[in-house]
Amino acid sequence: MEFGFTFSNTLAAILTIGIISFLWRDNPLYKLCEALFVGVSAGYWFVSLYYQNLLPQLFDKLGLTLIITPHADVKEGALQVLFKQGRFDERILYIFAGILGIMMLMRLFPNLGWVSRWPLAFIVGTTSGLYFTTYFQSNAMAQLKSTIIPLNSINNIVIVVGTVCGLIYFYFSKEHKGVLGGAAKVGTWFLMVTFGASFGYTVMSRMSLLIGRIDFIFSTWLGLVK
Amino acid sequence: MRREIPLIITGVVGFTYIIQFFIPHWPFNIMEHMLTDWMLIIFAFAIWLGVLNLMKVSLDRISKRTKDWPYALVTILGFLFIVIAGFFFSGGRRFLDPGTPFDYIYQFIYTPLSATMFAMLAFYVASASYRAFRARTKEATLLLLAAFFVMLGRVPVGDAMTSFLPESVRLSKFADWIMNYPQTAGQRAIMIGIALGIVSTSLRLILGIERSHLGSD
Amino acid sequence: MFEKLLRIDRRIIFLFVLIALIVPLFLNISQHIAISPEVRDIYDSLRKLQPGSRVLLAFDYDPPSAPELQPMAVAVMKYCFKHNLKVIIMGLWPQGPLQANLAIESIKRDKEFKDNPPIYDKDYVNLGYMTGNELVIQGMGTDIQRTFPRDYLGNPTSSLSVMKGITNFSNIDFIFNLSAGYPGTVEWVLFAVDRFHAKLSAGNTAVQAPQVYPYVHSGQLSGLAGGLKGAAELEKLLGFYGKGTKFMLSQSFAHIVVIFFIIVGNVAYFATRGKKKK
Numbered sequence: 001m002e003f004g005f006t007f008s009n010t011l012a013a014i015l016t017i018g019i020i021s022f023l024w025r026d027n028p029l030y031k032l033c034e035a036l037f038v039g040v041s042a043g044y045w046f047v048s049l050y051y052q053n054l055l056p057q058l059f060d061k062l063g064l065t066l067i068i069t070p071h072a073d074v075k076e077g078a079l080q081v082l083f084k085q086g087r088f089d090e091r092i093l094y095i096f097a098g099i100l101g102i103m104m105l106m107r108l109f110p111n112l113g114w115v116s117r118w119p120l121a122f123i124v125g126t127t128s129g130l131y132f133t134t135y136f137q138s139n140a141m142a143q144l145k146s147t148i149i150p151l152n153s154i155n156n157i158v159i160v161v162g163t164v165c166g167l168i169y170f171y172f173s174k175e176h177k178g179v180l181g182g183a184a185k186v187g188t189w190f191l192m193v194t195f196g197a198s199f200g201y202t203v204m205s206r207m208s209l210l211i212g213r214i215d216f217i218f219s220t221w222l223g224l225v226k
Numbered sequence: 227m228r229r230e231i232p233l234i235i236t237g238v239v240g241f242t243y244i245i246q247f248f249i250p251h252w253p254f255n256i257m258e259h260m261l262t263d264w265m266l267i268i269f270a271f272a273i274w275l276g277v278l279n280l281m282k283v284s285l286d287r288i289s290k291r292t293k294d295w296p297y298a299l300v301t302i303l304g305f306l307f308i309v310i311a312g313f314f315f316s317g318g319r320r321f322l323d324p325g326t327p328f329d330y331i332y333q334f335i336y337t338p339l340s341a342t343m344f345a346m347l348a349f350y351v352a353s354a355s356y357r358a359f360r361a362r363t364k365e366a367t368l369l370l371l372a373a374f375f376v377m378l379g380r381v382p383v384g385d386a387m388t389s390f391l392p393e394s395v396r397l398s399k400f401a402d403w404i405m406n407y408p409q410t411a412g413q414r415a416i417m418i419g420i421a422l423g424i425v426s427t428s429l430r431l432i433l434g435i436e437r438s439h440l441g442s443d
Numbered sequence: 444m445f446e447k448l449l450r451i452d453r454r455i456i457f458l459f460v461l462i463a464l465i466v467p468l469f470l471n472i473s474q475h476i477a478i479s480p481e482v483r484d485i486y487d488s489l490r491k492l493q494p495g496s497r498v499l500l501a502f503d504y505d506p507p508s509a510p511e512l513q514p515m516a517v518a519v520m521k522y523c524f525k526h527n528l529k530v531i532i533m534g535l536w537p538q539g540p541l542q543a544n545l546a547i548e549s550i551k552r553d554k555e556f557k558d559n560p561p562i563y564d565k566d567y568v569n570l571g572y573m574t575g576n577e578l579v580i581q582g583m584g585t586d587i588q589r590t591f592p593r594d595y596l597g598n599p600t601s602s603l604s605v606m607k608g609i610t611n612f613s614n615i616d617f618i619f620n621l622s623a624g625y626p627g628t629v630e631w632v633l634f635a636v637d638r639f640h641a642k643l644s645a646g647n648t649a650v651q652a653p654q655v656y657p658y659v660h661s662g663q664l665s666g667l668a669g670g671l672k673g674a675a676e677l678e679k680l681l682g683f684y685g686k687g688t689k690f691m692l693s694q695s696f697a698h699i700v701v702i703f704f705i706i707v708g709n710v711a712y713f714a715t716r717g718k719k720k721k
Contacts, residue, residue, distance in 0.1 A: 019339060019346065020342060036339065037304075039307075042277045042305050043306070043308035044538075045537060052572045052573065056592040057267050094267070097263070097267040101271030117441070120440075122264070123265070125237065125240040126262075128427075129243025134634060135421040135425055136425045140418050166411065189365065194372075194412025196376070199373045201380075203701050204698070207348050207693075209344050213338075215468065215510075255585075259585055262582045263582065266578060322596075340505060341510075359705050380698075382474035385477055386475070402480065406480075406656065410659075413657050
């Protein structure tokens with residue numbers, strides 16, 4: 001980031017003020033900045049994904065990079081190995097990932113949209129398989145394990161009572177009456193403290209973000225604060 | 227065919243990951259490595275799909291001259307601007323190098339726009355605190371008190387206000403206690419609940435009981 | 444009067460917030476930053492590292508979260524460079540590696556590092572961004588160089604001297620994750636820590652921090668810095684004062700304004716509610 005009243009900083013400041021202008025009311029400058037943000041953001045993802053993901057993970061491995069740009073500084077890919085050396089290279093299997101990726105893009109065409117279900121099913125299967133074990137291990141079992149602690153201090157009692165009562169509150173198979181109702185009530189108290197603390201932290205976070213922008217205007221751009 | 231094959235893919239891929247977790251040996255480890263590599267590529271295409279769809283929708287708005295269509299044009303121009311800069315003028319794979327046009331757009335256009343967009347929430351969170359944060363019930367009072375002590379305890383002014391007290395009982399320590407014990411207990415209950423929900427939903431998806439992601443026809 | 448107060452134009456509230464954040468930037472009041480145990484844990488983890496140790500810095504955030512996380516990134520990086528720890532940068536968010544670049548550029552401008560600036564592939568490498576969220580971590584658990592075949596400059600990862608001898612997390616001595624949401628600290632705990640037994644600390648935005656406290660209590664996460672306060676604490680412990688400390692006064696004023704509005708709102712609400720009941 002440059003410092004001072006430069007063209008670049010002035011451009012950034014105008015865009016900052018353009019977005020902030022929404023506080024007064026919706027206006028064309030805000031809408032312009034918003035539309036620009038959406039476009040630039042999409043473009044950022046598009047370029048980043050090409051150079052950092054698809055190029056090294058797919059095109060280089062298959063050898064497509066060398067076909068498109070013969071003088072590129074990359075090793076031979078699976079296609080070169082296959083056709084020049086007549087050898088099977090396991091990287092050729094990445095072609096299936098490429099095909100699944102292109103099938104995903106078919107969603108852009110209404111008549112061929114159903115084709116995208118295959119890669120979608122692949123994504124759903126992968127995340128389900130991964131989450132099934134990891135969430136059970138880390139967020140259920142590990143958390144339960146660290147809740148089974150001796151009740152020899154107030155802090156430990158707070159952890160055990162809070163977790164158990166909170167879980168009881170989320171148990172909807174039986175009506176919250178009697179002991180269950182009492183425990184669920186205690187559970188709501190803990191949950192309220194949790195939400196309150198989260199709210200406090202949210203305020204903290206949002207204010208920090210705004211401080212960052214104000215610092216940019218007054219320190220970086222205008223140079224009024226050292 | 228349109229539904230059966232996706233169901234089989236979900237089941238086979240899902241089970242491969244589960245089995246690999248318990249038996250990280252041949253052939254499951256090889257399969258898992260390959261599937262993971264494939265996923266990185268499919269994910270990239272999935273995001274490209276989102277980007278291209280945005281362009282499609284924007285072009286549609288322009289061709290139909292819907293309300294505010296010039297802003298859709300700005301979106302497309304913004305997209306083309308950074309894409310052309312990234313692909314043709316930023317040194318290819320070294321496009322992220324400090325000083326490239328791509329880096330310039332990131333620093334002086336993308337950063338102020340995105341950072342300010344989210345920074346605006348500060349104003350709305352303050353306004354919401356004023357209008358909606360009421361101690362109407364016992365539970366709401368608890369919520370309010372927790373927020374009050376955490377907000378004060380998490381900034382130096384909280385300690386300054388309680389500087390007459392011993393250091394171990396000042397507001398910052400009380401905020402630490404809230405975060406580390408009652409807050410942690412509540413978060414843990416939520417965390418365990420969500421984990422169990424994820425486990426059951428994952429199983430439903432892998433077994434093909436849950437099919438809503440495949441659409442209706 | 445109270446009814447009028449309840450109907451106050453929201454733009455007046457906006458103005459108060461703005462003043463509360465701007466004025467402190469011009470003041471020079473030193474404040475005492477109390478250190479919380481979870482931030483001290485990060486410091487303790489860093490202090491145990493021997494020179495030459497490999498530290499993985501995962502930049503999982505974008506510019507909106509930079510005011511909170513960038514000061515943490517700068518402080519931790521400065522500590523690593525000063526103590527000759529080798530830094531490996533990566534991101535699960537596409538903007539992360541560029542935020543890392545900005546942090547390094549600011550370190551190079553710093554007086555303390557001007558004569559001895561961090562050098563690429565000697566002190567640090569930047570592997571760039573990889574899509575795939577938690578699957579990237581899963582892949583890294585097996586083979587980092589396979590998951591990141593090239594660094595962000597396009598060099599083959601295997602040719603980088605900092606990456607020599609690194610296969611997976613077992614060759615990484617410490618991971619520090621800077622996280623603003625998904626994918627972030629939760630995924631690092633689930634996959635890197637619980638699956639591949641990596642040692643992990645995290646710096647989170649204040650919005651996300653409360654959700655990961657259970658991991659600190661269970662020991663899955665060794666240390667957590669939450670929000671700007673966490674950044675200020677980290678700067679104090681590591682001895683590199685920066686924007687985290689500088690912004691704390693504005694943060695204090697902002698919290699006071701919000702608390703003031705909550706109190707006024709409640710007083711006005713109860714005063715008018717009493718009238719309505721009559």
